[in-house]
Amino acid sequence: MRLLADLGNTRLKCALADGRKLVATWAGSHAQAGFLDDLQGWLAGEAAMIGETWLASVAREEVTAAVAARLESIGPSPRRARVSAQALGVTVGYERVDELGVDRWLALLAARARGLGPCIVASVGSALTIDALLADGRHLGGLIAPTPDAMREALYARAPALPRARGEIAAFATGTASGIESGCLLASIALIERSAARLADHAGARVARVLSGGGAQPLRPWLDEHRFLPDLVLEGLALWAQATLLPGD
Template identity: 45%
Template sequence: MSAWLFDLGNSRLKCAPLCEGGVGDIVAIDHDGNAFAAGWEELLPGRCDSASIACVAAPPLAVQLLEVLARRCSRISMARTQAAFDGVRIAYAQPQRLGVDRFLALLAARARSLEATLVVGVGTALTLDLLDADGRHRGGRIAPSPALMRMALHARAPQLPAAGGRWREFADDTADALASGCEGAALGLVAGSLEAAASLLGVRPRLLLHGGGADALLPRLDAAVHAPALVLEGLARWAHADR
């Protein structure tokens, strides 16, 4: 039986075969929020018995993906946030209001270790979720990611570049100042959340980073673990239970 995983985020579609050990080789496909990159259908599996999908993107993109998969897959399942699943209990009184990507990342974090963990996703948004050693989600935070901060500044002040620059403690040009300021804001939120988590739990949690913008923050976060496929790992847990 061939089974595939699909993580449709706000800037990319990532897909991979579901293996007994978890996630197989990952294919990443860009999109602009309305349409996928040219030739995207050729990168998807030609046929599969089942497809498990996690989607936080706009409905038109989800429809495009579902239309293609409906012609190629015998069974399609959409992952949904649940109050309790696979050893994880969600803090939200209305679990469906927690993004499915955050839910799946928590499942993957729990499967990796029973330690308390701060899960940080760096994509269009910067998301932080705290999971204690008992598998209880203690809640989280959401902020703009550094990339979104840059885009927002550029939209309001076009003379400010939307990309470029490098980290400096005190920058001497605009591009570096923007990169340092936006990345610094994210780093400050992560550092503050780690301290608040340590105070709440009595132990400093381990730190897992995932998402397309994680690479820029990793060098300045001591002991952070890069887990780029964390959402797909959680989707694999969900899919195995759904079979």
């Protein structure tokens, strides 16, 4: 069985995969005390089932090295996923392929394998990322923006007198706390919806909205019809691992 690890800027998510099927998962924030020990404890319980390890990371190199060392402690050295210009029917649209985060790339591979194109793949993590994928697998490019949480913190930093109480989400808020809460969240919704509309114009077809990431849940009630696929990066990593190990690949 494969151990898959998706290491982001703030969180690590792991899964055991039987082919493409994810059968066990674990997640934690690498900013929290005891993170590596918690990871080690989970790994120790699953070690007997792990045959190989695959790692996708956008984290700082020192964090990546520390996590890789723990992964290696229970089995073979992890194999790192790297972005390639063309893979599994996806053609990257970035002028410099190495600038596209490996997590976004893996999510695109998974979306393509699910037959979701044309689609907008939006992920809410340390940042809000949005990628446009056509039905034929062409990636048109994407956007990077602050998450609602990051918007609020930036606003508080610029205007310390603002109330930090959490408000209610409303189309038109009737108080300052709710105005901040609503403005920051609905700004993200507007960006996703605008991206979907522009892709629909380009593709001349209905566009699917795909939502992923650890911070996605608060957006869901306000986003038009969409697919919520929280394990999309791990799905893509499972696909990439499987394809990489095929004879002749």
